[in-house]
Structure formats: C-alpha cells, structure tokens
Amino acid sequence: MTGPVTADGRVRARAGLAAQDRDYSMDEAHTRQGLAYGSLEFDLTANTLLTLSAAYQKTRMAPFDYGLSTYSNGKFVDGPRSGFYGVDWARGDTDLSEVYAELSHRFANGWTGQVSMNYRATDLDSKYGYVDGPVDPATDQAAYWLQFQKDRIRWMGLDTHASGPFTLFGRTHTAMVGANYAERRQDSRSSGAGIDSIDIHHIDVPEMDIPFTSGNNTKSSQMGVYGQLSFNVADPLTLIAGGRQSWYRNATQPVLPVAGDTRRDPEVRKFVPYFGAVAQLNSWLSAYASYSDVFAFSEAWQMTADGKPLAPRTGKQYELGLKGQFLDGAANASLALFRIRDKNRAVPDDANPGRYVAQGEAQSQGVEAEVSGRLLPNWDVYAGYTYLQTRYLSDPCLLYT
Numbered sequence: 001m002t003g004p005v006t007a008d009g010r011v012r013a014r015a016g017l018a019a020q021d022r023d024y025s026m027d028e029a030h031t032r033q034g035l036a037y038g039s040l041e042f043d044l045t046a047n048t049l050l051t052l053s054a055a056y057q058k059t060r061m062a063p064f065d066y067g068l069s070t071y072s073n074g075k076f077v078d079g080p081r082s083g084f085y086g087v088d089w090a091r092g093d094t095d096l097s098e099v100y101a102e103l104s105h106r107f108a109n110g111w112t113g114q115v116s117m118n119y120r121a122t123d124l125d126s127k128y129g130y131v132d133g134p135v136d137p138a139t140d141q142a143a144y145w146l147q148f149q150k151d152r153i154r155w156m157g158l159d160t161h162a163s164g165p166f167t168l169f170g171r172t173h174t175a176m177v178g179a180n181y182a183e184r185r186q187d188s189r190s191s192g193a194g195i196d197s198i199d200i201h202h203i204d205v206p207e208m209d210i211p212f213t214s215g216n217n218t219k220s221s222q223m224g225v226y227g228q229l230s231f232n233v234a235d236p237l238t239l240i241a242g243g244r245q246s247w248y249r250n251a252t253q254p255v256l257p258v259a260g261d262t263r264r265d266p267e268v269r270k271f272v273p274y275f276g277a278v279a280q281l282n283s284w285l286s287a288y289a290s291y292s293d294v295f296a297f298s299e300a301w302q303m304t305a306d307g308k309p310l311a312p313r314t315g316k317q318y319e320l321g322l323k324g325q326f327l328d329g330a331a332n333a334s335l336a337l338f339r340i341r342d343k344n345r346a347v348p349d350d351a352n353p354g355r356y357v358a359q360g361e362a363q364s365q366g367v368e369a370e371v372s373g374r375l376l377p378n379w380d381v382y383a384g385y386t387y388l389q390t391r392y393l394s395d396p397c398l399l400y401t
Helices: 396-400
Strands: 003-004 011-023 030-045 047-061 093-104 110-133 141-168 170-197 216-234 238-256 268-280 284-296 313-326 331-343 347-350 356-358 362-376 379-392
Touching: 170 238
Parallel strands: none
Antiparallel strands: 003 011, 011 030, 030 047, 047 093, 093 110, 110 141, 141 170, 170 216, 216 238, 238 268, 268 284, 284 313, 313 331, 331 362, 347 356, 362 379
C-alpha cells in the first residue's frame, strides 16, 4: 500500500508485507519466511526530502539437510532423489531488523547533496546434524556431526555525497564527491559433537543441548572517501574517472573456551580506481568501455568456521558494450561483453555447513543482452539473456588444507 498521508501530498507513506512458504525436492526440508516494511517521505521544502524506513524479516529453515556423502569405496550411495539425510530437529532461524534515514537537497546551482544512515541487526540461531565422512557400504551407516551456532551481528553505515555540474574550457562536466563509514560488531558462539554408526536410511539421533565450546567477539570498521569526474571532452565523447580510498580495521577477542587477548589485524588500505568512456555514435546509439578494480568486504553473515570475517574480495573488471533507444525513446536495448578476474570469493564451507571460505582466484566472463520498454499502450516488455562462463585459475581446494 502506498499513497499520500496529507491532503497536499507533502507526506507520503508506503507499507508492505511479503511471505514465502517453500518445500524442496528433499523430503521434510522446508523454509518459511516473512517480511514487513514501511517508509515515510517528507517534503520539508520544495527542494529538501526526508525519507525514513524500517523493515523486519524472519526466516526459518526446519529441518534442512546438507546432502549425502559417498560410500567408503568411492561409489555413490543408492538413494532416492527426495531422500533426506539430516536430523529431523535441524533448524536455522534468522531475524533481521533494519532502519534507514536519508536527507537530500537540490541546490540552486544544479548540485544535489545527500546524507544517509543505515542500521541493521541480525540474529542467527541454528542447530543441525549431517553425515560426517564416508558411508559404510555393508551397513549403510555413517558418523554424524552435530553442530550448534549462534551469532549476533550489529551493523551501522553512514554516507554523505554531493554531485552536480561544473564548467571548464567552455564545456559542462559533472563531478561527485563523498565519504562513508561502516562498523560491524559481531558475537559468535559454536559447538559440535560427533556420533558414530547412524543408519542413514533410519536416522535416529535425539536432540541434545551441547554447551558452546568456542566463541569470539569481533569488531570491524571501514571508512572511505570517493569521487568521480565525468569530462565532456567532445560532443560525441565523455571520459569518466573515479576511485575510492578505503581503510579497513578488524579486531577479534576470543571469549570461549576462555577469554583471551584481543588480536588486531593489520590495517588494510586500498585505493580502488575505475575508468570509463562513452561515445555517442548517433542520436539513438552509444558505445562504452569501462575498467575498475574490485575490492569488496564480505556480507555480515558470511563468516569463517571460527566466526571471523572473510578476507576482502579483490580483482579487476572489464566491460565493453552498446546501448540504444528505439521507437522514439519508448524502448531501450543493450549488449555487453564482460570479464571479472578476482580472488577471495565467498563460497560455502563444505566442512562447516553455514560457514564460508574465501576461494582461490577465479575468472568469470560472458555476454549480456537486454531489451525493455513500452511497445504498445499499457504493454511493457522486458527480456534478457546472459551467458556466463566461470573457471578457477587456482585450485580452491588448496584453501582447505
């Protein structure tokens, strides 16, 4: 639901609900999740807008299964596709709350400024059991690993930036400059225990409480300044240059099995540049090329087996493409070639379900095409196609040793 709150329309509101109830091909596996959100917009003046919003999301996976191992002789276990090989009391609960505020202003000289704040609270609570190692082909029995995890994550981000036109050498160009800061605090607890000789076709593992045996408190922060210049060097050609200087700090304090000294990782300093060019080939078609470094921190919920953040993802990205407008601007189309070469991608840790590892170097490349627009009154169309080829340039399995 969305619409004005006041008669003059200067205050507007939006509220929404979403829910999903999902089964899987595996017997018993099930996920339920719900989302509620709302926002308010205030026209403080004709050129100043204040936006406030909040959201709450809850997800439960119960039970769930991490799959089946092979027999000790290397053969695959003969079982139905719908087979469920986890414990029936397995569950994973995620609660996420978020609030957001933004203040933006349009200045008389064509510039705009914006300040925003985002706060997110995430609570993860899971307990599960899964096949741990090969299955005995004579008895269809295997060892099971039971694991309990609890994480409390609090994240806050601030950003401010301004953008607008300026004149140089008789031409109008655009510039953007900004700064941001983000901080994450995380409390992680985990425990595990092994059980031998469980029949994988008749799993009878009682639910039990295992005291947490390991835990860490982690605080990480990052700040940066960034900017972009877009130069209109000639009527058909625009050159773009920009970048971000980042600083990243991380400190971890063990709290289980006993409290320990805080370990402070070396500060990471990184400048991430990007460059681009756009050529207007005619009134309806333009060509572009871009290059940028890749430097990104992992998501708050992507942690290593010992509850620590992953190493930042780094790499390089290249792209070439065409963009056009058709049917007097009613339709848009694009075609792009791209290549990304990076390392430290976050992927699931097979040895520790629910946790992640930073993989080896990988390369992704492909082509992407898209068309969208209004072909007839009241009829909009969207179609897209992507071909993606990904391969590892270094063996990711080496990171498990």
